[in-house]
Amino acid sequence: MYILHYSAGGEVLSIKIGVEEISNLYLHEETVSRSLDKLLKAFKKSRFQIHPIIVDERSKVVLDGMHRVSVMRELGYKRIVVCLVDYYSNLIKVKNWYRVFRNVNLNKAYSLIKDFCYKKNLALREVSFKDYELKGVPTRSIDIVCGDRVFIIEGPNSVYNLY
Incomplete structure (x- = not known):
């Protein structure tokens, strides 16, 4: 296990890079089958894991890397490279996740x-990326960044159900 220490504001965060048994990990969100298929093909070609998944050290909940874990399980891998963190550390900040298309x-x-917004009866706003404020708080919108434009989709219900 390789341990990195990060210090800020008088608090120290230890980040541990190592290997974990896949059977010890817990997934907390659904996966997207298109993404799984694409990743499965990539792993069949390469067999190398490039980026570690991020896991809460105590609970073994996968915080980032659900698709990689799922694919590696499916391919029969027993172990996976992980980055273990203390999810409850004040230095860990959970913010919005933005899809960026180039x-x-x-x-x-x-x-x-x-078209999608019209069919689903959702409001659509478009702003320039320059005028768009990346928020550190949860929103009820889906924000899609395309080049220098941002499409903000909002609706009467939680739009996260649309994923």
Whole structure:
């Protein structure tokens, strides 16, 4: 196990990089089958895990890397490279997660998003990335960053059910 120490504001966070039995890990969210298929093909080609998954050291809950764990389980791997952290440390900040798309035809993206919002009766706003404020608090919107534009989708119910 390799241990890194990070210090800020008088508090120390230990980050441990090592190997963990996949059977000891707990997944806390659903996976997207398209992402699983893409990752499965990549792992079949390479067999190397490039980035460690992030896991709470005490509970063994996977905080980031659900798809990698699922694919490696499916391929029969017994162990996985992990980055163990103390999820309850004041130095761990959980913020919004933003999907960023590059090399996208903005007109086509806007048309698809606009159609989707119309069919689902959702509000759609578009702002420049420069004017967009990355928030550190949970929102009830889906914010999609495409190049220098941000599409903000809002609805009457929790839009997270749309994923």
